[in-house]
Amino acid sequence: MLESLRQVCDAGARVTQAQITGWHQAWRDAVSPSPSDEELLVLVNEHGQPFSPRLMAQRWLCHLLGLRHQAVHILLTWHSPGAGPMLVCQVRSLNKQDFPGHIDMSVGGHVKGQDELYDTALTEMSQELGLTPHDLVQAELSPVGGYACCIERPDLAYYDLEYRTVYVGQVKDLEPVHFHDREVDGMYLCPVDQAEALLQQTILPVANGLRLSLPCCLAHFKRD
Numbered sequence: 001m002l003e004s005l006r007q008v009c010d011a012g013a014r015v016t017q018a019q020i021t022g023w024h025q026a027w028r029d030a031v032s033p034s035p036s037d038e039e040l041l042v043l044v045n046e047h048g049q050p051f052s053p054r055l056m057a058q059r060w061l062c063h064l065l066g067l068r069h070q071a072v073h074i075l076l077t078w079h080s081p082g083a084g085p086m087l088v089c090q091v092r093s094l095n096k097q098d099f100p101g102h103i104d105m106s107v108g109g110h111v112k113g114q115d116e117l118y119d120t121a122l123t124e125m126s127q128e129l130g131l132t133p134h135d136l137v138q139a140e141l142s143p144v145g146g147y148a149c150c151i152e153r154p155d156l157a158y159y160d161l162e163y164r165t166v167y168v169g170q171v172k173d174l175e176p177v178h179f180h181d182r183e184v185d186g187m188y189l190c191p192v193d194q195a196e197a198l199l200q201q202t203i204l205p206v207a208n209g210l211r212l213s214l215p216c217c218l219a220h221f222k223r224d
Contacts, residue, residue: 002064002157011068011161012043012055020057023065033060040113041069046148048163059110066159068148070111072121073213074141074167076131077192078174085192087214088171090128090184092207098151098160102207103188103198105214110162121167130178131171141167144220151208164209166216192221 005023009015037060044050048070062069076088090107094100109124111117121141125131133139144166151160171177177187190198195218198204199211 068161074107076106099207102205104207137170145216
């Protein structure tokens with residue numbers, strides 16, 4: 001039943017807000033989502049553009065029906081006095097449903113409600129790492145690309161379709177970094193010139209976000 005409903009939805013391209021409301025009411029008791037999973041996410045097409053009229057669906061419903069939504073990924077770098085330029089990667093909390101304990105991009109998150117992409121990036125950076133633009137060398141993040149992706153876990157009825165917009169920034173130092181939302185367990189520093197080796201090795205667990213978003217960042221670094 002779910003598979004046929006996902007085909008009808010076509011990642012959100014063939015749905016209305018009224019249908020989304022109806023599915024929310026029909027499936028909510030069976031799924032029993034947490035309060036955080038009730039957050040409304042913006043639905044987008046394969047190019048990352050919101051539908052017109054604008055459509056929104058709860059996080060858990062997006063993941064149940066495979067409704068494509070916006071996300072932001074941020075890669076921060078830091079210049080170590082002794083080791084040179086480093087990637088500042090996060091270690092995902094062991095309590096995360098997807099990729100627990102894996103090395104990931106510095107920051108990642110969904111775009112909620114009426115929020116804008118860049119504002120979401122700054123908010124997530126503050127929530128996950130405790131950083132603000134004042135902690136960045138250029139006092140801002142730079143967009144470096146975007147792409148659509150899908151993570152499927154049929155055993156969990158989990159179909160995560162995202163369009164990820166990727167940003168980069170450089171932190172002045174690591175002293176202000178702290179974790180208070182329990183989504184991040186720590187940081188993993190990797191020399192920039194070892195970034196490709198990090199993706200190729202099979203000993204340390206690497207999350208899907210880092211595996212797919214890091215190449216966008218490395219291409220940007222090479223152009224610069």
